[in-house]
Every structure is written in C-alpha cells, then in structure tokens.
Amino acid sequence: MDFVQLEKARYSLRKFSSRPVEQEKLNLVLEAARCAPTAHNNQPQRVFVLKSAEAIEKADACAACHFNPPLMLVVAYEAEKAWVRDAFDNKNHGEIDAAIAVAQMMLQAAELGLGTTYVGMFAPQALLERFPEMAGCTPIALLPIGYPGEGAHPARLHENRKPMEEIVTVL
C-alpha cells in the first residue's frame, strides 16, 4: 500500500472482531510510537498496552464510548520529560508529541490490516486512579485496536472532508 492508499484506507473502526492481534503486529505498531518525532527529541510519549480483559474493562469504564476491542492502548506523556522552552513557547509539547505518536500508530495499524479509533472522550483522572502504573503520566488517548468485525464500515463522518481551500491558505 502506498501512502495515499494508506491514508484513504484508515478509518475509525468501532466494531471489532474478537480475533487477537499478533504480537509481531503489535510490536510494529509500538515501534511507530517509539520512532515518532517529538519536540527537542525529548520522547515523553508513553504507551500502556492493555491485554487482559480485566485491564481493558477498567479503562473502558473511564471512557464515554465502548467498542469491546481485543486490545487497548493508552497513550500518555510524561510531563517531566516534555520539552518546555520558555513562556513565549507555551504550547503543551507533551500532548502534541503523544498525539503524533497516536497518528503514526493508527497509520501503521491500518497498513497491517488492523483498525483503531482515537478515543479522546475519557476521564484521565479516573484512569490514573485505576492504574497506579500510570503515575507521573498524563493520558491523552485510548486506542482500541484490532481486526474489523463483520460488517464494519467507516462512519458517515469519515467521508465528510472539507474542501482543500478551507484547510490550506497559500500566501
């Protein structure tokens, strides 16, 4: 699949098969997070791999949407490791870095025939209370991941793209 095909093939998958994700494929997805660009190359991104049904259920209880995936990633950043330059450059680089890692993982997953959905609607504090292993991290996204369930298809919103002129301004 070339890159143009890949960016068209990816869509938010919300209906998962129970087929497990092979460890080799998971490793490639995690590698995409590890290699993602980060501000000053500080690499504050952290990925928690939830494999057990118990861990997935615990995370699911903190989210507004429930997709029953066979595997779930929690993507976070370690605030202490995130690049902070000065008051002028006051962006949250940790959050940006982690979000770029999610984007790379979603595309890598799609290339492997796997589906994902970036889930931003969850309560980070509740997640931190349930998972002491995440102490010191700020979770930014849940990423359910797995093979498409029977009849899975892109949601209507997937096709709804703004015209190029609305996105791009040439000066």
Ligand SMILES: Cc1cc2nc3c(=O)[nH]c(=O)nc-3n(C[C@H](O)[C@H](O)[C@H](O)COP(=O)(O)O)c2cc1C
């Ligand atoms: C920052 C962010 C947060 C999102 N949060 C959710 C969410 O909580 N639940 C959900 O079902 N989809 C969520 N999405 C997925 C978007 O709804 C989806 O990407 C958008 O509708 C375009 O559809 P597509 O991914 O199929 O192309 C989120 C996407 C992004 C980038």
